[in-house]
Amino acid sequence: MKRRNTATKEAVLSVLNASGKAMSQSAIEKKINVDINRATIYRVLNNYCEDGILHRIVADDGRQYFAICLECDEDRKSLHHFHFRCEKCETISCLPEPVNFSLSNDYIVEKVNCILTGVCKDCSTS
Amino acid sequence: MKRRNTATKEAVLSVLNASGKAMSQSAIEKKINVDINRATIYRVLNNYCEDGILHRIVADDGRQYFAICLECDEDRKSLHHFHFRCEKCETISCLPEPVNFSLSNDYIVEKVNCILTGVCKDCSTS
């Protein structure tokens, strides 16, 4: 399925770009200046994930967060990395720290989701 | 609020005991032989968490899993380890694999949540 450029998609991506962090659908909807349907935002986000442009993070509040992961675009080889959820500023950011593990071959690993929670450097130093 | 012993509570706890893993409400409901209301199971699980008998884990499917976490009560408390969520048997188990990361001192890490998802060795080998 070929993708088409639309104002909606650009708006979603620019909001995420501006924030530099992972955002939920509702957070994106609030930040966006245009009126976009909820379902559409989810579809756009899911498509971006499929295309490898966004990452999906499920936080310990059970909700999905989406982020442009610059660190990963450089390598392009889907290197798993840690995420940091700051309880003070309520954001999730990508860490350069890679996730390493070795597991018995009996396990089939399909997804990796590593989240550190606490206070981020911006909040702890101020 | 004083707790009372009921068949429902015992059934929930015995299912969790038998599995030795973290289970969701729906998984518990399926495994239980008696017919118990959904809301009741949630209330029982939440009470157990309050009383410090169960742990609550939010997995990367956004759902809550509950477990009697014996390892955590002992000396393994400080040691962070990976969890594995099996999409086939709907359980989460603790892996011996430790979680390693080094982060700038500016970050204050309070919680570590690392979940690998896929098919566990019990399900993949059978």
Place this chain on the structure above:
DNA sequence: TGTATTATTGCAAGAGTGTCGCAATAAATA
């Protein structure tokens, strides 16, 4: 430029998880 193709969108509805209020039930205690 005009037309055809089909990706995208909005809307409504649905599925799944988790919670809550209320009345009925039943465990613990006196």
Place this chain on the structure above:
DNA sequence: TATTTATTGCGACACTCTTGCAATAATACA
């Protein structure tokens, strides 16, 4: 046995996320 009140089932709700369908619009091509 009678009383107290924790527990339960039921229904309804809130929330997140998805899906089917028809309308719209971005792209390709004549």
